[in-house]
Amino acid sequence: MKKFIFLSILAIILxxxxxxxxxxxxxxxxxxxxxxxxKASSIFGMLPNKMPGSENDSPELIELxxxxxxxxxxxxxxxxxxxxxxxxxxxxxxxxxPTSPGAIEGKMGTRNTPTVFNAGFQFVQFWDGRAADLxxxxxxxxxxPVEMAMPNEKEVEKVISxxxxxxxxxxxxxxxxxxxxxxDNIAHAIAAFExxxxxxxxxxxxxxxxxxxxxxxxxxxxxxxxxVGCITCHTGPGFGGNLYQKMGLVKPYYNTKDLGxxxxxxxxxxxxxxxxxxxxxxxxxxxxxxxxxxxxxxxAVKIMADxxxxxxxxxxxxxxxxxxxxxxxxxxLVPKTAxx
Numbered sequence: 001m002k003k004f005i006f007l008s009i010l011a012i013i014l015x016x017x018x019x020x021x022x023x024x025x026x027x028x029x030x031x032x033x034x035x036x037x038x039k040a041s042s043i044f045g046m047l048p049n050k051m052p053g054s055e056n057d058s059p060e061l062i063e064l065x066x067x068x069x070x071x072x073x074x075x076x077x078x079x080x081x082x083x084x085x086x087x088x089x090x091x092x093x094x095x096x097x098p099t100s101p102g103a104i105e106g107k108m109g110t111r112n113t114p115t116v117f118n119a120g121f122q123f124v125q126f127w128d129g130r131a132a133d134l135x136x137x138x139x140x141x142x143x144x145p146v147e148m149a150m151p152n153e154k155e156v157e158k159v160i161s162x163x164x165x166x167x168x169x170x171x172x173x174x175x176x177x178x179x180x181x182x183x184d185n186i187a188h189a190i191a192a193f194e195x196x197x198x199x200x201x202x203x204x205x206x207x208x209x210x211x212x213x214x215x216x217x218x219x220x221x222x223x224x225x226x227x228v229g230c231i232t233c234h235t236g237p238g239f240g241g242n243l244y245q246k247m248g249l250v251k252p253y254y255n256t257k258d259l260g261x262x263x264x265x266x267x268x269x270x271x272x273x274x275x276x277x278x279x280x281x282x283x284x285x286x287x288x289x290x291x292x293x294x295x296x297x298x299x300a301v302k303i304m305a306d307x308x309x310x311x312x313x314x315x316x317x318x319x320x321x322x323x324x325x326x327x328x329x330x331x332x333l334v335p336k337t338a339x340x
Contacts, residue, residue: 025217025320036223037207043226046204047237047280050195051120053133057192060172065193067169068186073159075103075148082141082190085109086116088197092284092333093117098292102146109146110258112292115285117199117330118278120191122241127274127290128261129244134191139183153183160186199281199330206327214327221324224317229309239279239328247272247290250310255291283326284333297322 028036068074069082080103085095093115100109111127119125125137141147142156150156160166161181173189174180203222205213214222225231234240244261247253253272261270274290287293288300301321305311313321 025215026220027216028219028223032223033211033219036219036226039226040207040222043231043235044207044239045237046207047118047121047198047200049198051118051198053120054192054195057195058173060169061174061189061192062196064166064169064173065189065191067166068160068190069193071160073163074142074150074156074186076150077103079103080148082116082138085113085141085147088116092199092281092330093119093197094285096286098287100147102144103149104145107146107149111290112287114277115281116194117197117333118238118241118280119197120195121238122275122278123243124275128264129275130264134194135184135187138187138190138194142186156183156186157181199333201280201328201330203324203327215323217320217323218327219324221320221322221327225321225324228305228311228313228317228321230304230321232309233276234279240276241278243276244270244273245276245308247274247307249308251307253307255293258290260290279325280328281330281333283329297325301325 072078072081072084074081083089085100086093087095094113098112100113101107102109114127119137120134125131125134126140131137131140142150143152150159166181170180170185174185177185202213202218206219225234233243233245236242247260256272259271261273261275262268264270277288282288283297286297287295288297289303294300294303298318301318302313305313
């Protein structure tokens with residue numbers, strides 16, 4: 001009897017005072033969290049409130065750019081606008097398709113559509129960096145035969161010039177120009193509007209002092225994100241978008257058809273090099289990678305850890321890192337977007 005009572009008491013003590021229970025998330029100590037905050041501030045920082053160049057954008061220019069962003073007459077058959085693929089009304093600046101259909105039926109893009117939110121913070125545009133900035137990027141799809149398929153710049157100017165409302169709007173946006181409706185100014189205005197598409201997240205609140213903005217699991221995920229080596233590529237306020245990296249740095253990526261930046265430079269060293277994707281709002285911008293082949297965030301994280309870091313993540317590492325990445329979501333975008 002005494003032995004039974006002793007064992008019962010011992011069992012209670014072990015349960016109540018034992019190590020981490022199954023499913024329980026490790027809580028960082030105050031010192032660990034402070035160290036994490038210091039590292040995060042240095043490696044990522046906080047996203048600025050305004051994009052570079054926005055200081056020169058007038059309200060009239062932004063208003064014009066917004067209207068042009070949704071203008072289907074910028075496509076050859078009046079069916080497609082910038083927003084068709086970079087949907088900011090119902091999705092987080094994407095269309096959630098592996099690759100996007102073009103204005104002409106049967107035409108499909110060859111790469112996944114990246115989000116337009118925070119795009120102006122990147123060091124270049126497009127997966128292969130062929131555009132230096134948002135203005136140059138805005139010109140590409142309009143004339144691309146696989147996308148909006150307009151035949152030339154003059155035709156674009158002719159279409160927009162035929163609309164009285166645009167005649168007035170361009171005069172206000174470009175008051176010092178005699179002939180303000182130009183292809184260059186169209187792209188200029190669209191870029192000005194896109195520079196307003198800045199998103200913030202709970203991470204930004206945490207890194208600026210709100211310790212309650214992230215959960216224990218998300219803080220652990222950020223710690224794992226750093227220690228596993230994800231910061232080899234994903235650094236800066238956008239958690240990416242500031243360098244090129246090889247897709248398959250340690251192990252080859254299965255899709256070897258797309259040669260990446262090589263198609264722009266023809267340099268052997270640029271084969272399979274792509275601009276590192278930003279991870280802000282990544283929860284909402286599925287599917288993933290330049291070819292849209294990874295359907296879920298969990299799958300994408302596992303693949304990148306394997307082929308670019310040569311690491312097999314534990315279930316805890318994977319779960320916590322994914323949890324942290326979801327903390328990079330702008331809450332204002334969630335109601336408009338189908339979650340992954």
